[in-house]
Amino acid sequence: MTREEHERLYELVQNPPPGSKMEAAKEHGVDLTLNLRSLTRTPAERVREMEAALRFAEELRHAAAHLDRCPPFTYFPSRPERCPRKPCLCST
Numbered sequence: 001m002t003r004e005e006h007e008r009l010y011e012l013v014q015n016p017p018p019g020s021k022m023e024a025a026k027e028h029g030v031d032l033t034l035n036l037r038s039l040t041r042t043p044a045e046r047v048r049e050m051e052a053a054l055r056f057a058e059e060l061r062h063a064a065a066h067l068d069r070c071p072p073f074t075y076f077p078s079r080p081e082r083c084p085r086k087p088c089l090c091s092t
Helices: 003-014 021-027 032-039 043-067
Strands: none
Touching (some): 003 032, 021 032
8 A cells, every 4th residue: 555545545534424334433433543554464464463462362361260260460371380379270
């Protein structure tokens, strides 16, 4: 995407045509600039970003499950030997 195309799309996103679906989405609180940001990335970059988000979500899920098994402030997924609970359940 050229700089001119990007600027034109950004202007369209900021000021969508009256009565358009873009205007309705913006009125409902959708941040249309995120769609534009996504379009500036290559498919490989988008995949990497989604994989990073997935890893983060998995870590959150694991941390939440950990709270039920080990004392607070002891979550060490990469270093379960640091958990004071023996045997440590951090890595499960």
